[in-house]
Amino acid sequence: MKKKFKEFTDKVSSGLKQEYQETKDIPMHIKNGSYKEAGQQAADIGKMAFIVSIWILPAGAIISGLIMKFFDSIFASFSSL
8 A cells, every 4th residue: 555655646746846847838938939838738737726626625536536537538628729
């Protein structure tokens, strides 16, 4: 159980580090005229804000996991913007 938790936290940590770096690059994308990449990153920020807001609710971790599993097409549509 500890090993699985450690693997999970490592994946989350590396994902958060990657998102942080990509978020820092938004002004550079806008300056270079890469509006599509900047828009995709802004959509990622919106998705993260949605999931974090669900975590505030009681049993939010379970609810957000179900949403991500069953409504993956919704999140995929955000990245196509």
